[in-house]
Amino acid sequence: MRVQRSSGRRRRRSPADLLVALLAASVLLAWGCSDDVLDGPVDSTAQTNLGGDNGKVGDDGKGGATAKTTTKLSFDVQSVPTGPRILLEPTKTGDKTFTVRLLIVDFANLFGVATHLRYDPKALELTDLKTHELLRGPGYDARAIAKDSPKGRVLLGVARYLVSGSAFQALKGATVNKAAWATLTFKVLKPGKHTVTFDKNATIARRSDYQIVDAAWATLTVSHEEVAR
Amino acid sequence: MKRLFSRASFLAALVAIAMPVVLAGPAAAEPTQKAAVLITLNLPPKAGSAYEQRLIFHRLEAKSHGWAADGSDDPHGVMKTAPTWGAADYSNVFKAPWAIVHQDITVEVDPTKARLKANVILTVRAAKAGIKQINLRTDMLEKVSVTDINGKALQANWKKVMGNAGGLVVGLPHALTVNTDTELVVSYDAQLNCTGGGYRLRPCNFDSNYWSVQFFRYYLSHGQAGRHPFKSDLYVITPIDRMAAAPGIPRGAKKLADGRLSWHFEQPERTENAGFSIAKYKAWGDDPNSGVANPGPFVRTYARGGYNGQLVVDLARQVIEFAGQRMGAFPWAGFSLIQVAQNFGGGYAPLGGIFMLQSVFGAKKNSYGWTNLVELQAHEIAHQWWGNYVRPASANDTSLSESLAEFTSCLYTEKNLKSRSQMIGNNLSYVYTVSAKDDRPLGSSAVHYSKKYVQIMYHKGAVVMDMMRTELGEEQWLKVLTEFGKQYGRDYASWKHFPKVIEKVTGKDMSWFFQQWFAETGSIRGQILTNVSHSSTGSHLRLRFAHLGEKPMRFRLPLRAYFSDGTTDNVFVDIIPEKGTHLSIVEHTFDKRLVGLRPDYGRRLLRRFQVLTPGDVNLNGLADGTDLLEIAFRSGRAIVFKNKWGKESFFPNGLWDELYDVVADHRIDVKDIDAVAMAIGEESIAF
Numbered sequence: 079m080r081v082q083r084s085s086g087r088r089r090r091r092s093p094a095d096l097l098v099a100l101l102a103a104s105v106l107l108a109w110g111c112s113d114d115v116l117d118g119p120v121d122s123t124a125q126t127n128l129g130g131d132n133g134k135v136g137d138d139g140k141g142g143a144t145a146k147t148t149t150k151l152s153f154d155v156q157s158v159p160t161g162p163r164i165l166l167e168p169t170k171t172g173d174k175t176f177t178v179r180l181l182i183v184d185f186a187n188l189f190g191v192a193t194h195l196r197y198d199p200k201a202l203e204l205t206d207l208k209t210h211e212l213l214r215g216p217g218y219d220a221r222a223i224a225k226d227s228p229k230g231r232v233l234l235g236v237a238r239y240l241v242s243g244s245a246f247q248a249l250k251g252a253t254v255n256k257a258a259w260a261t262l263t264f265k266v267l268k269p270g271k272h273t274v275t276f277d278k279n280a281t282i283a284r285r286s287d288y289q290i291v292d293a294a295w296a297t298l299t300v301s302h303e304e305v306a307r
Numbered sequence: 308m309k310r311l312f313s314r315a316s317f318l319a320a321l322v323a324i325a326m327p328v329v330l331a332g333p334a335a336a337e338p339t340q341k342a343a344v345l346i347t348l349n350l351p352p353k354a355g356s357a358y359e360q361r362l363i364f365h366r367l368e369a370k371s372h373g374w375a376a377d378g379s380d381d382p383h384g385v386m387k388t389a390p391t392w393g394a395a396d397y398s399n400v401f402k403a404p405w406a407i408v409h410q411d412i413t414v415e416v417d418p419t420k421a422r423l424k425a426n427v428i429l430t431v432r433a434a435k436a437g438i439k440q441i442n443l444r445t446d447m448l449e450k451v452s453v454t455d456i457n458g459k460a461l462q463a464n465w466k467k468v469m470g471n472a473g474g475l476v477v478g479l480p481h482a483l484t485v486n487t488d489t490e491l492v493v494s495y496d497a498q499l500n501c502t503g504g505g506y507r508l509r510p511c512n513f514d515s516n517y518w519s520v521q522f523f524r525y526y527l528s529h530g531q532a533g534r535h536p537f538k539s540d541l542y543v544i545t546p547i548d549r550m551a552a553a554p555g556i557p558r559g560a561k562k563l564a565d566g567r568l569s570w571h572f573e574q575p576e577r578t579e580n581a582g583f584s585i586a587k588y589k590a591w592g593d594d595p596n597s598g599v600a601n602p603g604p605f606v607r608t609y610a611r612g613g614y615n616g617q618l619v620v621d622l623a624r625q626v627i628e629f630a631g632q633r634m635g636a637f638p639w640a641g642f643s644l645i646q647v648a649q650n651f652g653g654g655y656a657p658l659g660g661i662f663m664l665q666s667v668f669g670a671k672k673n674s675y676g677w678t679n680l681v682e683l684q685a686h687e688i689a690h691q692w693w694g695n696y697v698r699p700a701s702a703n704d705t706s707l708s709e710s711l712a713e714f715t716s717c718l719y720t721e722k723n724l725k726s727r728s729q730m731i732g733n734n735l736s737y738v739y740t741v742s743a744k745d746d747r748p749l750g751s752s753a754v755h756y757s758k759k760y761v762q763i764m765y766h767k768g769a770v771v772m773d774m775m776r777t778e779l780g781e782e783q784w785l786k787v788l789t790e791f792g793k794q795y796g797r798d799y800a801s802w803k804h805f806p807k808v809i810e811k812v813t814g815k816d817m818s819w820f821f822q823q824w825f826a827e828t829g830s831i832r833g834q835i836l837t838n839v840s841h842s843s844t845g846s847h848l849r850l851r852f853a854h855l856g857e858k859p860m861r862f863r864l865p866l867r868a869y870f871s872d873g874t875t876d877n878v879f880v881d882i883i884p885e886k887g888t889h890l891s892i893v894e895h896t897f898d899k900r901l902v903g904l905r906p907d908y909g910r911r912l913l914r915r916f917q918v919l920t921p922g923d924v925n926l927n928g929l930a931d932g933t934d935l936l937e938i939a940f941r942s943g944r945a946i947v948f949k950n951k952w953g954k955e956s957f958f959p960n961g962l963w964d965e966l967y968d969v970v971a972d973h974r975i976d977v978k979d980i981d982a983v984a985m986a987i988g989e990e991s992i993a994f
Contacts (some may be wrong), residue, residue: 190939192932221980223935227988235932235987239980240943245960249940279841279871279900282933288940290873 116154151176152301158294160184162283164191166261166274166298169238174266175205178274180234180259180300185293187251187285188213190237191259192296193295194280197231202300206263213238225261231277232258251286266302274298366934374686375553387500403532405433405441408488410526410537413569414583415544418513421501425525426494428456433483441491442530443475444468446523448495453477463493471500474530499523516611517648518549519584519664519812521655526581534698534799536577543570552609552645553583554660561788577637577797578695580657584647592623593614595641596649598730603627605641614668619644619748622681626688629719633785635792638696654683656690656712664686682716682729689715697792700799702752706825709798710749710768710789717769728772731910732959733766735946738830738913740957741767749823752801770913777879777911778863779819787812789868801957817862831914832856839901839928839992846901850926851994852882852891853919859884859891865911866895877908892994903927903937906966916966922986924967930989936974938967938983947973 086298153168153176169178182191190213209222213236222236233278236259238252276295283291411428429443445465451461453475456631462478475493483489493991499520501511510522529535543551545565551560551570558571572583589612593605606623608616623644627637642659649665656662667683670676693715694708717730742763747754754763785961790809791800802825806818832855840847854860861883868876880893903925906916922930925937944962947955966973969982 128789192936194931213353219977221935221939221977221984223932223984223987225987233987235935237932237936237939239939239977241977244949244960245943245945245958247943279902280931280933282902282936284936284940288327 086280133219146304147304149173149269149298149302149304154299154301156297156299158296162188162282162291162293162295164276164281164295166194166296168274168298168300170286171263176264176266176300176303178262178264180261181256182212182254182259183256185252185254185283185291187287188254188291189251189284189286189288190235190250191283192235192237192281194277195232195234195274197230197264197274198272199228199233201266201268201270202274203265203267204229204232204262205265206261207232208261209234209236210258210260212254212257212259215250215252217242217250218250232262232285249286264300266300269302272300272302274300291298300305336907379684403529404435405431405438405483407527407529407535407537408432410539411542412526412539413542413544414520414525416513416518416520416585418518419512419662421499421513423497423499423520423523423525424495425497426492427525427527429491429493429527430488431483431491433485434487436485438483439479439481441477441479443477444524444528444530445473445475445495446497446525447471448475448497448883449475449501451475451493451495454492456492458492461491462700465495471965477528493527497523497525499538508655509648509650512648512650514648517584517586517646517665519581519582519586519647519651519662519874521647521651526579528579532701534579534700536579538577539574539581541572541574541581541583541833543572543583543585544568545570548587549581550590551587552584552588552590552643552660554578554581554643554657556605556640556659557607557643559596563822568692569794569947574659576658576695578658579740582655582660582662584645584662586611586646588646589616593641601641604637604639607641607643608646608668609643610646610668611622611665614646614665616644616646616668618670618672619668619680619834621685622684623688625723626685629685629723630689630692630715633718633788634692634715635789635796637691638796639691639790642688642691654687656687656694658691658695661687661690678720678724681724682720685716685719686712689713689719691907692792695720696797697795698799702755704748704801705754705764706771706802708767709764713765713769716773717773726961728961730770731961731963734770734910735963736914736957737770737958738768738915739946739959743828746828747833748826748828750821767830767913774862774912775820777865778817779809779815782969783813798834827858829856829858829860831860831950832916833914834917834919835906835926836919836991836994837904837923837926837928838991841900845896845898848895848897848901848904849994850895851919854884854889854891855917859889860910861915864893865907865909867905867908868897869905870897870899870903871902872899874899900902901927903933910961910964918966920991921989922969923989923991924969924981924983928991930983930986932987934983935980935987938969941967941975942980943976945974945976 114123151170151174155166155168162185163183165181165183166175167178167181170176182188204226207224207226208265209224211220213220215238217240218238219241220236220238223233225233227233240247240249278295281295285291333451359655376580389825407429413426414423416423448465448469451465455461461480463475465473465475468474477491499511500869501509501513508521511520512518521992526539540554541553543553544563545551547566547568553572555574558573560568560570570585590607590609592607593601594607595605603624604627606620606627608619610616610619631637639659642661643868644661644663646665647662651662651664654661654663663683666676667680670680685755689712690708693711697707699707713733717733720729721727741759745759746758747757747763749763749768754760755764779787787809790812791805794808795804802821806816806821809815809817834853834855836851836853838849864880864882866878866880868878870876880895882891882893884891904927906926907914918924918926920928920930922934924934927933930945939961941964944960945958946960946963947957949955963975967979969979970976
């Protein structure tokens with residue numbers, strides 16, 4: 079009998095998992111990503127049983143065991159160490175599901191930021207899309223937009239706007255040390271390596287003086303593969 | 308009014324007064340002549356007399372009478388070619404059979420009663436035989452008497468003609484001798500009415516600080532020629548503790564027998580514009596009588612104690628240099644900037660002098676008041692070229708004075724204050740406050756009768772001149788203006804002369820531009836749709852402009868292109884309406900990937916644009932986060948404000964662009980942001 083895990087359930091990690099995770103973390107550190115250690119866990123080697131409890135995959139209920147396989151959902155986050163940057167913070171939430179938080183880090187005088195986030199809609203399904211509050215401040219409100227249109231191209235943007243004071247005044251930007259811009263929830267539709275990446279032709283961050291901020295934009299690779307146990 | 312009204316109001320007033328007279332012909336303007344009394348004038352004068360000396364001077368001077376159509380100062384050349392006297396080379400101007408050669412004007416005022424007393428020695432000269440009567444235009448006069456130069460009374464009849472205009476008919480004892488100067492002495496009293504009103508500058512003022520007269524015709528005008536400038540010497544009588552200031556070359560003061568002072572101002576150029584002011588002035592700048600040669604034209608400021616006239620002098624020199632480099636050398640010996648009462652309301656620029664309201668003389672550098680001073684002063688100084696050097700031939704041509712002066716001022720602030728706010732403010736003022744009902748063609752005399760005269764003549768006019776800069780390029784347009792000055796300096800010109808000068812300088816036929824912007828009303832209104840396709844080598848733009856105005860308009864559209872690598876490029880596309888349609892389609896290929904467009908950046912066109920694709924304010928074909936950014940940058944900008952009683956007022960805001968006023972309520976705010984947010988994902992339709 080097959081029992082599907084709910085994607086929100088906490089999975090117990092095996093010692094082997096932890097070992098591999100430590101190795102991966104050390105690789106990331108060696109790559110120079112220590113500054114990008116994220117709030118949520120980046121379980122780059124998390125393995126998920128697609129077949130059911132105890133890794134019994136393919137049990138047809140008739141007692142005839144098939145080949146024992148399991149799945150591995152891993153994330154490879156290309157990131158940058160310093161300077162203004164937009165990061166992707168993946169978190170595994172289920173066997174085939176994960177969230178990605180977009181984080182805005184180390185911006186001074188930020189007025190707004192916009193992008194197209196690309197993914198392969200045949201491989202990933204965007205099941206939820208939320209934006210968060212940021213860039214507000216005295217005299218300023220902010221608006222964020224997010225729309226998956228068409229599927230595979232998430233149109234994102236957030237900007238502050240003047241709500242009080244003189245109509246002739248100069249604009250001011252916000253200082254952002256680290257803030258969540260949006261959270262996207264994905265479901266993996268098929269095995270393989272899938273990228274979640276910013277379209278470099280449609281990304282822009284501007285200061286209050288309309289100048290472009292030279293920011294780094296991260297790329298996320300999601301690996302989802304079946305492995306034999 | 309920002310400009311606070313310079314010469315236009317005066318010109319308009321003159322036109323309003325003069326036109327019926329001119330159009331009706333001399334007979335209609337002349338009071339009925341009573342029985343002629345023959346008096347023998349003392350001509351020729353006694354040999355060696357002072358009168359003869361003056362006559363010789365005037366005769367020499369008269370040889371330069373008329374306007375040099377070729378820009379030459381050679382008086383003999385002018386005499387050989389000048390076809391008329393009144394306005395030598397302008398065929399449409401009435402040709403007077405006699406001319407005013409010179410006026411010696413002595414004025415004194417009674418500030419307690421706003422009364423003026425004047426004595427004018429008028430030198431006239433006949434161009435043809437048989438002139439036995441001189442018809443003069445005046446304002447309201449009292450106690451008029453006319454004598455010959457020796458004090459013998461002449462027959463004179465002054466009569467109110469209409470409004471504040473009067474006519475003075477002088478009967479001569481015998482016909483004027485052709486090409487010979489004759490002097491008459493006219494003296495009168497006048498009660499001045501200093502009440503200002505509407506958009507006009509205050510005509511005169513008498514308070515404890517300033518006694519000034521700007522818009523009262525204390526001189527005498529030719530009754531038969533609509534335009535008839537003359538050389539003059541003005542003598543202003545003041546108490547011992549006051550100084551007089553007036554246009555022209557200040558020649559100092561002489562003490563009169565009664566202890567008062569007589570201040571002399573020589574006006575060596577022919578003009579009808581004048582004015583004077585009396586106050587406890589201090590003078591700054593150059594003294595043309597000091598014997599020290601100035602490297603350029605003299606600049607002198609008269610301001611009361613407590614004001615810094617030197618700043619005004621310094622600024623004036625900068626403006627002269629600026630305009631001189633771009634529009635031809637300053638045409639006169641110099642000029643004076645004269646402080647007058649605050650209630651004057653603005654600036655007025657006769658030839659060789661500028662009157663400006665009190666407060667601008669107190670502006671501190673780089674303050675808001677300083678910007679006002681720069682705008683006003685640059686405008687008035689520009690009138691030395693536009694309005695005085697090149698003079699509007701008729702009431703249809705006031706744009707040659709006001710629009711070009713305001714354009715010059717805007718150009719100065721753009722280059723020197725690094726801001727196009729003045730030009731953009733003018734642009735918005737016309738586009739948003741002039742309804743079709745009040746609109747009149749810029750090049751028509753009807754504009755003087757519109758209640759939106761200022762918005763059309765000053766504001767629209769300056770932008771129209773700036774649009775020509777966009778059409779031709781700055782360098783070529785300034786060459787055209789310089790050439791225009793060369794051809795029509797010290798002459799009367801019409802805006803209709805521009806196309807030929809442009810063709811001469813640039814080889815381009817721009818007659819369509821003058822037809823569209825001078826002979827017709829309106830501005831550009833349209834809806835923009837773009838299709839952008841990308842390739843490995845760049846992007847291709849197709850832009851469709853749907854003309855929404857009554858008439859499709861032709862214009863050169865500046866486009867700022869934004870590329871994915873963060874760079875920008877400015878290009879121009881010509882929007883030329885296709886015959887029989889209201890659509891224009893243009894294409895342009897960029898060698899980089901295009902991510903956004905801003906049409907008419909810096910607002911160079913008189914226009915209102917809309918975007919057809921909902922939310923796609925950056926015209927890249929898709930409403931997305933980049934559009935949200937664009938509109939957020941404009942949020943909080945408004946051109947209409949409500950006061951606490953709910954009344955709306957218009958404030959031109961240089962940061963305004965209606966492209967981002969998606970909800971179209973004259974405010975860019977959260978409603979527009981929400982509208983863009985709602986439209987996210989919309990893509991432009993293919994065409």
